[in-house]
Amino acid sequence: MKLLWILAHPKPASLNGSLRREGIRALREHHHEVVESDLYAMSWKATVDQADFPAVDAGPSAIGDAQERAYRMGGLSADIRAEHEKIAWADTLVFHFPLWWFGPPAILKGWLDRVLVQGFAFGVEDEHGRTRRYGDGGLAGKRAMVITSVGARRTSFGPRGIHGHVNDILFPLHHGTFWYTGMAALPPFVVYGADRFTETDFTACADALRERVLGLDSDRPLPFRHERGGDYDDDLVLRSDIAPGTTGIAAHYRALARNRP
Incomplete structure (x- = not known):
């Protein structure tokens, strides 16, 4: 695999920083290639401007x-x-x-705003002049996964937890960013109770x-529906015979039960 590991945490010695080192070391020990974008270490500019x-x-x-004209x-x-070169090289983005x-820290939102520009990640057309999106797009063929930490217990992010289900919370990234640009969204790796971690927990x-x-490379992606898969009408609304009676986020999964870790 060729992975681009994008880290958005201000402290290298943090739990997230330590997990990043463990993950990347394992990948390299097994002869996978990894390049990194450590956004805080890079002093990444988060705002779009001239x-x-x-x-x-x-x-x-x-x-x-304007972004597309400059890109072209x-x-x-x-x-x-430089980030475009890393993305083009990688087959998987973490x-x-x-x-x-x-949501993600502002610095990562700024990376998305500035890097995934029109003409590169989205707003691209097929040979018939149709816009490619939701399962297709400028980043089609790549895979993307979220690794994130939360302070709360796992149960409070469950299907009936007070915080909402974690897949629903990450839907804007999974569906609105990864899937929209064509990347297959992999189930997330979520670290629960991060504020109370012990050495045993970390191990x-x-x-x-x-x-x-x-x-x-063998993970099954979240089964989102393709825009051009026949489930949506010309107004990009699910046809009445698809998942009848289901609304909201759940309706856009082909088989929601598979995605509830």
């Missing part, structure tokens, strides 16, 4: 259009182009972050993470 596309006069045009003319900033306010978690990352 400096991202200095060769383009954005004017009143949409940001996405090779005029994006050097830090974005997004590793603590869950803050039910068990590190063992589980090593086992998980070494099997990424």
Whole structure:
């Protein structure tokens, strides 16, 4: 495997930093290739601005259009182009972050905003001029997985837990980012009770993470529905005969029961 490991945690000595080292060491020991984007160590700029596309006069045009023009003319900033090279090289992307306010840290959101630009990750067309998305797109053929930590107990992130089910919380990333751009979303690796970890807890978690990352190439992705798979009508709404009576997030899985770790 060729993996891009994207870390968004400010402390190298943290639980997440330690797990990252364990996971990457296991991969390299088994002759997989890994490149990293340690966003805090890189002092990654999180905001989109004119400096991202200095060769383009954005004017009143949409940001996405300006990003695409710069991408097509090779005029994006050097830090974005470097990330594009890493993504093009990788077959698997690992997004590793603590869950803050039910989402990734701002620095990782900024990476998504600045790197997954129109024309590169989305907004690409097929030979018939149709936009490729949800199971297709600029990153089709790649796989992506979230590794995240939460302070709460596993049960409180379960199907009836007060925080909501973890797959529902990660749906914007899994479906709206990974799947939208064509990447197959793998089930997440979630570290529960991170605020109360002991050495014994860490040893068990590190063992589980090593086992998980070494099997990424054979993991079964979350079974989202393809936009062009026949389940959606021309208005991108599920046909009435597909999952009748089911609404919301659950309706967009072909077989939701498989995704409840």
